[in-house]
Amino acid sequence: MTTFAATFRPTMDRPASWIAALGAFGLAIVAGTALIAQVSGDRGIAPVASSTDISIGGIEVNATGRNADDARRNGWLQAERKAWEKLGGPKMSDSDIDSMVSAVVIESEQIGPRRYIARLGVVFDRTKAGPMLSGQGGPAVRSAPMLTIPVLKSGGTYTVYEVRNVWQRAWAEYQAGRSAIDYVRPSGAGGDSLLVNYGQIGRRSRSWWRNVLDAFxxxxxxxxxxxxxxxxxxxxxxxxxxxxxxxxxxxxxxxTLSARNEDEVPAMLNKAIARFDQIYTAALNAGHLRPDPSLRTDRVTLDPTVAALIAAERDAQSAEAAAAAAAAAAATAESAALPGETLPGPPPAAAVVNSFVVQFTTPSAAAVDSGLASVRGTPGVRGAATSSMAIGGVSVMRVSYGGDLAGLAAALRARGWTVNQSGNSLSISR
Structure with a gap:
């Protein structure tokens, strides 16, 4: 211990900056470990492949037979008949109904020597059964792809994909083939738990929402x-x-639904998902579940008053730029003319549009929007778009500017930004 202390004690030969460097290195290791811990672990539940077949679940059967196998067979036929009646299909024999069944799903069962009690699900082949159901085999109209974020509040804590939970599992196992809603269900593995969490629900930034939706x-x-x-x-x-x-x-x-004990919670959640599907389908039919126009950049519209003010400001900036260019051309022509001679000045050359990288601090989603809006409103800027986004860190935008990098830096300083130039890029902050 004495040798270690003497080795790292600040002296003229070993400055205190060494200790600071070692501390920064240690913090980097800890931060990297913490980030890995947030995205690693057994947290994802991959959603089942949604079948387009016709699935009916939760059918209670109570059948008897000569032996256990015969009782089970009679119970399955009973479930198929009840499922067909639930679909509203025409009256048919058990053998005809059985020929259209592609699978029987066992939700729970009790098998006795001559008795069979179970709750089953029946899956009908859409190709065979659909034409006999008079259009009831599936939705006539489907929704746009909807990112589904299942939020669970239990024990006073809101979770989505941070840990595996029964609500996420219920949505992952849901067969949505017959639904009118196109559910987009993340698995929750990897970076899903960072990108989609309960905090995302409260964000209103359309730019941030567009990035999340585009990812899925x-x-x-x-x-x-x-x-x-x-x-x-x-x-x-x-x-x-x-x-x-x-x-x-x-x-x-x-x-509200209820379960008598923990064993009945999965069944309650499955019933809740079926109710959710009815609610969202009704909202779709009523015209409420249409994609928000503000989430599409090609559909964003401004208030006419705001648009008029922006147009007036751009016209004024264009007029000022034209006047400055004319004055510069006149001054150049006057200095080049002989005594007593006036030379006509050449028309000003059009500014060359260049593309530059601009870094800017983004402590929040609102800072992303305000930063983009400020840069886009800078005179000479032809366009600006984020190429890398880091909420709580430094984001990067690509800026198209009619001029050189020094001119862009001067224009941003005039807009109130603190600008630092490094090579062929800029770093700006407030």
């Missing part, structure tokens, strides 16, 4: 919220479910 190929977002309240360990569980949608977290409907 979705057009809008729906948020089914489940709040589970347990009266005592192993006792009854009450679930309060709320359907919300859109980047503004709009409310649709709420309902």
């Amino acid at each position: 190929g979705a057009a809008d977002v729906i948020v089914p919220v489940a709040q589970l309240d347990r009266q005592w360990p192993g006792g009854p569980v009450t679930g309060t479910f709320t359907a919300r949608y859109g980047p503004d977290d709009r409310f649709l409907e709420t309902f």
